[in-house]
Amino acid sequence: MANVQGIPVYKEVGATPAPTGNTDSARVVIVGAGPVGLAMALDLGRRGHAVTVLNRLDFVAHASKAICFSKRSLDILDRLGVGDPAVEKGVTWNVGKVFWGNDDDPVYQFDALPVKGQKRPGFINIQQYYIEEYLLEGCQRLANIDIRWGHRVDAVNPVDDGVELSVSTLDGDYTLRSEWLIACDGARSTVREKLGLDFEGRVFEDNFLIADVRMKHEMPSERWFWFDPPFNPGRSALMHKQPDDVWRLDFQLGWNVDREAAIRPENVKPFIRAMLGDVEFEQEWYSVYTFQCRRMGRFAHGRTIFAGDSAHLVSPFGARGCNGGLADIDNLGWKLDLVLRGAADETLIETYNDEAIATADENILNSTRSTDFLTPKSAASQALRDAVLELARDHAFARPFVNSGRLSTPVSYPASALSTPDSDEWQAGIGPGSPVLDAPHHDGWLLDAIGDEFVLLARGWKGELPAGVRLVEVQEIAADRLGLTEGGAYLVRPDQYVAARWKSPTATGIEAALIRAKGGSPCLH
Template structure:
């Protein structure tokens, strides 16, 4: 049997594939990335927003800050009906990277490619198109077409992150459930100095796109992305030739000078593969699920796929877990995809009503929303993306009455460096211990001392630290609200996974070892699978 070309192969060097490679590299696992394109190509804004919580993933390998610094951070989303603001949603800036940062997918890819090409554990191969794939009980073999001819490459696992037109789905004959919407949408990136706040602007039935929707997002360097819902008879190529396209843009921005940076039309999808895990092949990002742009759930959820998958593959390749752990990748991220589809389907049915009754109801709501506050909350302009909470995962303790279990750990200010709690996560499991004294922390960490977990003790400012076990890091916080949520009074330990999600909690140190085994996937499939999935 031939040796592996790398433990993990990745098909597709878009944001999801690149993040998977960089996260695996940070966990000590070499990868080969296979990209069919000969080089990184600019394709306009495409995905134009990265969520602050998702930037936390990129922060684990040093790519978050340059993206945050270059992008446009915004905290207000305005919804308009017939040119009048009916609602302004404000999002807290938080401690990390802000709630949302607008920047083009292409620019994110540039930053990630530079990081991958500088990392000795990431072997990025341009102009390598996968033509065939086979797998057996121990490996996956792909045949790739290159400028030098065809060659076979062998991996222990293969990540399919080759986008919405995934060839891997075709080669693996994976069921692509859902539908493609019949309406067309137009994306235009223009360069213009517009007198608009750097916020999200969502319009229903504006004078410049009557009867339909239009969304505007600011980008760096005076670029504005404008999304139109198009009428069925719209011919954008003809508009560009006869001057009507200029009229379309002018109707939105007036007489302000502008330059066109990119134009594209598309139909959006509501789809997910039936299985994200097919033997040793794992589907991620748009290859696994495709969503409308409203709420910015596409690239963001894809990067969360990569983060979820990376630590599990690393645990297997580092000898800490068995193959069965990968089933929890399907369980957790399939549930996340279904939740995203549920949210976006509700938005679509409001934006594009499927029948006469729904059209009448929407028209009535939009009319009432201009003067009646109660109607405004029912105007659906797309709920923004947020990390999924793994409440039904077999490797997460049942939440009961604790909403934090399964969630992305809430961040808090701590003393010292790093100055935020989340920056202590990402490489190994962490036992996070909240207590009012070092002595109580020692009781909670009794079993944790014999594990390979990083131990972090969080004490209130001024609390005595005597008794904290050797090897535990002590940090302090003045955030009384979060100290209470984490259960400082009485004392509580938490198991934090490498992806920053809270897997278990307890107030008895004797329960920790069993909780850690479950979180790491030992006996992970003993509990009932998530509804709608199969083993």
């Protein structure tokens, strides 16, 4: 089923009526009800804020988009209360294999979850619309989240202490005044365009065909990638298993191709037949994509904040697009919460700008490097790539050079202004500015016990805690992974990143680190 715009529909919702009167106001407006916008709404909604979401379409689209959701994204979905349905529906995988030529043995393989004993796997594969559906169900359970379908932003005007939007709907236009605007409206962001903001980067001269097909096929739940396979000579291919017997097949096409012709079923079929033999399959979705690595110069522009693809774009190799967007809202949610409650200064949002840019830059760097390996730009880089593959077949030392996509992992902020540098010597554990490593904890998991507020993870520490910090006592493996000895503690941010750690903390030290983690200056106290 497709709608008038030719976009296939996963779930009809129907247009939301325009508000009565031609003006309206809100504390927080989110533009875009994709996975990033909905996760942002759910995070702020769960923290008790009134949130208005504007979505141009009045349905959930059924399209070929993100499919690989990382462990960190699953941790975030858990924090938002929707991790379980995603993992139940999704195809769990940890191992990636890279093949070269017609060799049945991989030249390289990796494990996306090197540390076992964590609640969530390295990855799940699941169609983006399922994630949107689960987030949407989470949002619909909260009366303070108002999602408006079929409401299009036509103009964006920054005003004193807020933003004024012109919104059009089928049954009338209105002006919406908001204290904060979060633009989660994708790669072709309307908000970014209306504000005339930059979006600089590189375009890569290559085309890839995505064929999502429905078929019965046996293969381990792994990511399989080929360089120069017999079924796509001189190019690459990628295969991922999705729920519902859907398979993502991705074929490198090269630069000079007729994109419209490439997605015609009669042209896709030979690729699939060459790859899988004489299998029965149904077309789910075919598309051809090119890609770019771009980002905005800044993600925070006064009271307008950008998150997800509106702020940064990467190639799909490495699953750093949607996972990068979820990292944004994870970082922004608790900060905006504190600002909205008056518990932190507005300058805390500037640290979102810094940390989200650090994340985007790491994602763009990795994605660009993968792309340079996949699509060598000169005879010399082609020779280097092929030399790596040839050596990798016989020599283990060359295998780590093989780059078919470095898969998304959480980004650390070693230089974050919110972190209190170590004052003790640490031989193990997690440094300030990095996310806590999950571990078995009592009958459950450490990250579930941390939740979404400031906590002190302590091993046998006794003392007085500052207001707004919850104590979580850790022992055994959880404490060992943190390198915690008796009497030590970690102060953890609401996004589960380490703010500070001590071998033997004092109440004043914890208080100072807390103030700093909220964007204040510890010197003043």
